[in-house]
Amino acid sequence: MALSGALRLPPRCRWAQRLSSAAWGDTIFALSSGHGRCGVAVIRASGPGSRGALQSLTGRPELPPPRVLALRRIRDPTTAETLDRGLVVWFPGPHSFTGEDCAELHVHGGPAVVSGVLRALGRLPGLRAAEPGEFTRRAFRRGKLDLTAAEGLGDLIRAETEAQRRQALRQMEGELGQLYRRWSETLTQALAHLEAYIDFSEDDNVEEEVLSQADATVRALEKEIGAHLQDGRRGELLRGGVHAVIAGPPNVGKSSLLNLLCQRPAAIVSPVAGTTRDVVEVALNVEGYPLVLSDTAGLRHATDPVEQEGVSRARDRLQQADLVLAVLDATVVPSEPTGLGDALGSILPPTACPCILVLNKSDLLRGAEGALRATCAQEDSMPPITLLSCKTGEGLDRLLQLLAQQLAQLCGDPLAGTPSLTQSRHSLHLGDCAAALAQYRQQRGRDLALAAEQLRLARRHLGRITGQVGAEDVLDIIFRDFCIGK
Structure with a gap:
């Protein structure tokens, strides 16, 4: 049957067709x-x-x-x-x-x-x-950069803060890829020794000592990968921004705080309690660190169905938050530490993330300000506490200082130590790599061939992070380290 006109391919097929033509x-x-x-x-x-x-x-x-x-x-x-x-x-x-x-x-x-x-x-x-x-x-495809460097290039283009730029530039220049390639080479070395023992131990060309060397290498690598995975998601937080939630009872100045921090009327401010019903979100740059700040509905037992939905969304955001700005009215909170702790406990979820307690409306304290400031200064069991007046702006510098300290602690220094994980894809493959190394230890005393297969699987997961999965490089190390057939 003859077809009239041009045959239109779906987008995915057109992309595949262009990739195949690129090879030509x-x-x-x-x-x-x-x-x-x-x-x-x-x-x-x-x-x-x-x-x-x-x-x-x-x-x-x-x-x-x-x-x-x-x-x-x-x-x-x-x-x-x-x-x-x-x-x-x-x-x-x-x-x-x-x-x-x-x-x-x-x-x-x-x-x-x-x-x-x-x-x-x-x-x-x-x-x-x-x-x-x-x-x-x-x-x-031409080997000018690996997948981690390509991801770093994309992050560099999208970087909006200094800390994001530093982390992305470090990854684009290949430091993260070099770390994973070093681990892959270490695994290749251990696998080459293990396979050499399997293939040539009967001819007494390979000593049993190579097995203990391979075991020690795998143990050290497993420990290093585990420490890399337990980094508190610093790289991911820096790449995507720390999600902070402003939470507290109604009418304590949460929306006013959001407007003060972003220097524009992003949220509606009203003396009527329960004005904020939905989550209002803004992106900020605090001392070079990215902050995604969310204003939420006042936490109380609501009877209005719309406000109930707003409170429910606020509690959901609290569960997902990386940082909480807990706001209370400084004129009604007790000045003793126990009372402050009870008031804070009514806001934070049981599994609380880092928090800054903001006591707003300090301009209305008058004579009680001194006692409250003394409590804030001496109480070590509480999270960082600061007095603030959203009306006059007094205390804003101190709040920004505390915010910067919390962000620096959550994100870390992007230029210090080994490069941080920046993608969930990296975490997934590294977790699979660590699981394969754990399986190696279990199979080691039962079947060396199965143990070797676990090392191959671990190498494959590392190779998927960088996009470079080698097959023949194991042979190079076998012949370099052992004089087979001498």
Whole structure:
């Protein structure tokens, strides 16, 4: 049966088709700088056709020296019309971001200029618009970076705070991948020794000591991976932001606190109790750390169905929070530590996360302020306590200081120690790797072949994190460490 018209493939099939065509050497192009009006826009092309594309658009057969900016008149190769006058750069492979031949056009950032150059590139044979992330995907396929570095690059592009930038840059530069590759090499070493003993121990070419060495290596690696997994989710919190919830009874100034911290009227403020019914969420940058702050409904026994739903959502958010700003009215809370503790216990869930107790409306305390400040200063069993007036702003600096301390404790220093886990995918595969190492210890005394299979499985899980799963490298270590057949 004859088909009329073009056959339209579903998006997933079109993507697979383009990936298969990429193996045959097609060339992609895209705007690599931000959209919208700007001083300079960068348009990148990658693939074997990027040389011809640069020659066609500049009208010159000779290319500029590699990685040197050159001023050129950029023309439409179809009409010979001048589109712009800008800078061009030539990156011959493999010394480019993708590992392929690459060309960049640095043109003026007006929408008409950018669209004109993109249309001209699209009319050249063998060139097509790039899919999202395809330049990075090609860089990964050509070994320019592993999966953890690619994820770090994505995080760097999305980073909004200094701490996020530092963590993402460290991961993009390969520190996390290097750590996992070192573990994989350690496992490869232990596996090579174990397989050498299995295959050649009968010929007395391999001593039994290699088994104890493999056991010690696995024990040390299992301990190191366990410590890496028990990092309090520092990397994930820094990457996605610490989720903090403002909680407390009605009319204590929770919405006023949210507005004070974000410096805009993000939440409705009213003297009527129960105004906040839904969760109001804002993103903040506190001393370089990302904070996702949520204002919630006042916690009380509500009779109105809408308010009941708001209170229910507030309690759900408290269960999921990484940090709680517990707000109480400073004019009604008792000044003794026991009374403060009871008031705080009515807010926090049984499994409480870190907390800062904010005693609002300090401007109304008058003579009682001194006693309350003394209690805040001397009580060590309570979470950090601070007095605040959302009306005057007095005490805001102290609250921001406490917030920064809590965030630094939750997220850690992204430049200190070993790199932190940043993705749940990493945690999943590392957990599976640790489970395989535990199975190795169980199988070790029963069947060496089964124990070796657990080491292979552990290596496979590590390889899935970086995207590099080797098969033949075990043989290299066998022949390097043991003189087989001597």
